[in-house]
Amino acid sequence: MVENIFWLGHDSFRLKGEKVVYVDPWKLSPDAEKADVVLVTHEHYDHFSKDDIAKISKPDTIVVAPASVPAPAGLKTLVAKAGDTLTANGIRIEVVPAYNTNKRFHPKSAGHVGYIITLGGKRIYHAGDTDVIPEMAQVRCDIALLPVSGTYVMTAEEAAQAANTLQPALAIPMHYADPDVVGTRADAETFKRLAKVPVEILEKSK
Numbered sequence: 001m002v003e004n005i006f007w008l009g010h011d012s013f014r015l016k017g018e019k020v021v022y023v024d025p026w027k028l029s030p031d032a033e034k035a036d037v038v039l040v041t042h043e044h045y046d047h048f049s050k051d052d053i054a055k056i057s058k059p060d061t062i063v064v065a066p067a068s069v070p071a072p073a074g075l076k077t078l079v080a081k082a083g084d085t086l087t088a089n090g091i092r093i094e095v096v097p098a099y100n101t102n103k104r105f106h107p108k109s110a111g112h113v114g115y116i117i118t119l120g121g122k123r124i125y126h127a128g129d130t131d132v133i134p135e136m137a138q139v140r141c142d143i144a145l146l147p148v149s150g151t152y153v154m155t156a157e158e159a160a161q162a163a164n165t166l167q168p169a170l171a172i173p174m175h176y177a178d179p180d181v182v183g184t185r186a187d188a189e190t191f192k193r194l195a196k197v198p199v200e201i202l203e204k205s206k
Contacts, residue, residue: 002170004120005143006205010046010178013126013145014205017119019091023126023145025052027178029206034058036089039080040065041098041128042112046181062088064095066111080113082135092118097135098128105152106130116141125166129153129175132162144168147175148191149183156187160194171199 006014008028015021019036024047035056040048040063048069063077064086071077078086082097094116099108106112106129114128116139125141131154144166147153153175154162163171173191176183185201192199 002143002172002200002202005124005145005172005202007172007174007202008206009204010176010181011041011126011129011147011174013174015117015119015124017091017122019089019119021091021117021119022056023115023117025049025056028052028055030055032056032206035061037061037091037093038063039093039115039117039126040069041114041126042066042106042110043068043070044129046178047129060089064088064093064115066113068111080115081111082113096125096139097133098130099133100129100153101131101133103131103152125168127162132158132165136162136165139166141166142169144171145174146171146191148173148187149176149181150187151182156190157194159191160196163191163195163197163199166197168197171195171197172202173199177204 004016011024021037023039080095084095098114100106122142126145146159148156148159173188
């Protein structure tokens with residue numbers, strides 16, 4: 001399944017299965033593949049980029065985002081809140097909470113989210129910008145995409161704790177290696193060393 005998961009830098013992914021699903025598209029190439037579904041975790045500039053959504057949109061693209069994200073003009077948008085289960089262009093999407101427990105950047109009250117996307121029979125969990133939170137104990141996933149950089153999200157050590165709670169068949173680190181945001185490949189390597197589940201550090205795709 002990992003051959004159908006493309007890390008586009010920072011928190012941004014393209015997932016390919018029955019449909020093409022992007023999560024938090026940002027800094028995409030002009031010729032990026034078109035999306036059937038675009039998932040946005042929250043309204044911060046490095047997660048919600050109207051310009052990048054426009055690059056990958058086609059008439060039937062569906063955007064899924066929390067209420068804090070302005071609906072992109074001309075596209076069908078589904079409002080997501082934690083606890084929802086949605087279907088967008090035939091893709092099942094479960095919405096889960098994402099928030100900080102000891103920082104001010106992503107308060108629980110803001111309603112930021114993560115997603116569990118079912119593609120190719122696999123459950124892919126994109127955690128969003130979050131710390132380790134109690135709700136993770138209820139998440140069932142085959143693949144976990146977890147932030148590792150600290151400052152705005154959990155640290156590599158905390159992400160390893162999250163992975164050990166989730167027990168996915170595979171974990172993939174994210175939220176690092178962008179020059180405009182904190183986090184380096186060393187964070188990903190630390191996460192891989194400490195996690196007690198299989199970890200793959202993806203190379204950046206276009």
